[in-house]
Structures are given as structure tokens and as C-alpha cells.
């Protein structure tokens with residue numbers, strides 16, 4: 024569907040970019056892409072509606088003046104500095120959930136490093152059946168397919184790795200100091216700027232793939248957001264006081280993901296756990312943890328090598344929490 028539409032749009036953009044210093048006639052585009060001139064005109068109108076500034080002069084043709092901050096592959100690919108993550112990008116203007124799409128692609132054999140990006144999600148997924156608010160053309164919603172050669176019980180290290188990489192990307196990009204909240208929220212000024220949802224497909228002793236789902240609030244304004252989320256969410260634009268180039272941020276994020284995933288693959292989990300602890304600073308904190316409908320109060324001791332939270336409850340008992348939500352006690 025959308026991919027095909029985008030394919031033709033991108034082909035037109037590609038030709039216009041090649042002719043950056045002059046006009047390209049409708050006739051030439053029509054000949055090279057084997058479509059009618061009316062079809063090209065319709066595509067150009069569509070591209071304009073997406074924010075492309077395209078000048079058209081009768082008899083001279085078309086010229087690309089300016090491109091918007093879109094995340095389509097032809098805008099993103101030339102910028103990427105990664106070796107393998109994002110070499111194939113599946114782009115959608117809108118989709119139910121990038122994670123669901125990536126899962127489907129991975130089942131059909133998509134390779135490690137393939138990425139699904141959407142401009143908006145209709146059913147963006149949070150953890151535990153919750154929703155991720157995903158307004159169009161303002162944030163980043165992406166899913167990366169990984170095929171790590173590790174046993175399933177280590178999969179949560181991949182989640183910690185992704186949280187570290189996302190926090191590192193936000194830190195490098197903004198100069199601010201994001202904090203990780205167990206298990207995988209990234210906060211700026213105690214508000215959530217990014218959330219991660221990782222989904223695993225495995226058998227008893229082997230992981231087939233992990234879908235790393237990452238949502239980062241970049242240019243989302245408070246006016247776009249419901250009251251419920253507003254008090255707990257923030258965006259890079261809000262924290263930095265300027266509009267964010269989503270393409271540039273994406274480049275930074277994919278670069279960090281590649282670096283940290285390779286560090287994990289080469290050196291193991293210790294390096295990830297250390298980086299996670301440095302950015303979470305949860306050890307010794309008084310917390311309330313909600314897990315499977317039960318709320319536990321206590322002091323966070325650490326995360327273990329499987330990413331579980333170790334809590335010392337008020338009664339002095341040690342508990343290991345594998346899934347849930349943390350609130351810092353005031």
C-alpha cells in the first residue's frame with residue numbers, strides 16, 4: 024500500500040535531486056519512470072502536501088527547492104553512518120504499530136538490522152497492553168529487528184541495551200543528561216521522553232528474533248497530548264527549546280544502537296549493566312513497584328544480570344521483580 028505509493032514518490036524525488044541545479048521536464052520524468060505526465064503532476068501535488076517545495080514552470084519542468092523533515096528512506100539513507108542497522112528501512116506514513124509490522128516481517132525472514140519506521144501509529148503499543156500516543160510528523164516511532172545469538176533468559180539485557188543506547192543518543196544530541204527508569208523509560212526532568220517495547224520470538228533455548236520498539240518524543244507539543252499524558256511526558260523540543268531535526272536524531276539513535284549492540288555481542292552483558300546502572304541511579308532509592316496488580320514498597324537494591332529489579336521490601340524481604348512499573352517514593 025503506502026510503500027508502493029512512496030516508491031513512486033521517491034523515484035520522482037530521486038530524479039529531481041539528480042537535477043539539483045535546473046529543471047527536469049515532465050516529459051523526461053514520464054519517459055524514465057514509464058508513467059503519464061498527469062500521474063507525475065498528481066505525485067508532485069502529493070509531495071507538496073507532504074511539505075516538499077517543488078517549483079513547476081510550463082515547458083521547463085520541475086525543480087526541487089526544499090525538502091521537509093520526513094523520515095522516508097531517500098531522506099534518511101544518505102545520512103546514516105551505521106554499518107548494518109537501517110540499511111533496509113520499511114517506511115509507512117501510517118500503520119497500526121511498527122512493532123507488529125516488524126514482527127510480521129521477521130517471521131517472514133527479514134534480516135537483522137532491518138528497520139520499520141512510521142510517521143504515525145494508529146495502535147502504537149506500550150507495555151502490558153497499554154497504548155503509545157503517536158501523533159503524525161512530530162516524533163519518532165521505529166522498530167529494529169535483531170537476531171541475537173543468546174539464550175532467551177538473557178533477552179532482557181537487550182532491553183537494557185536499548186534503553187542505554189536511547190539515553191545515550193538523547194544525551195549526545197541534546198547535551199542534557201537523561202535518566203533511565205526501570206525497566207526502560209527514558210526521562211528528562213523526571214518526565215518521559217522515550218519508551219521502549221521489546222518483543223521476543225523464541226523457543227526453549229534459542230531466540231529467533233527480538234523486535235526493539237522505540238518511541239521518542241521529539242517535536243510533540245503539549246497541546247497535542249491528553250491531560251493524562253501531559254503531566255508525565257516531555258519532548259526534546261520542549262527540553263531544548265528548539266525544533267528537532269528528526270532525521271538527525273534518527274541518525275544518532277541508530278548509530279548508538281549499533282555501537283551498544285555490538286559491544287554487547289562482543290563483550291557480554293557486564294558492560295551493558297554498568298552503563299545502565301550509571302544512567303538509572305536506582306540503587307538505594309525508595310520505590311513503589313507495581314507488578315501483576317500488587318504494589319510493593321521498598322528500597323531498590325540493583326538489577327540482576329537478567330534485568331530483573333531486586334527490591335528489599337519494608338519487611339526486609341528480598342524480592343525479584345521481572346515486570347512492572349516503578350514510582351520513586353517522595
Ligand code: BT5
Pocket residue numbers: 119120121122123144146147148149150151153154155156157163164165166208215216217218219220236237238239240251252255256257
Ligand atoms: C512504553 O510503554 O513506554 C513503550 C512504548 C513503546 C512505543 C514504541 S513506538 C515504536 C514501537 N511500536 C509500537 O507499537 N510501540 C513501540 P509503557 O511503559 O507501558 O508506557 C505507556 C504509558 O506511557 C501510557 O499508558 C501513557 O500513560 C504514557 N504515554 C503514552 N504515550 C506517550 C508518549 N508519546 N509520551 C510519553 N508518555 C506516553
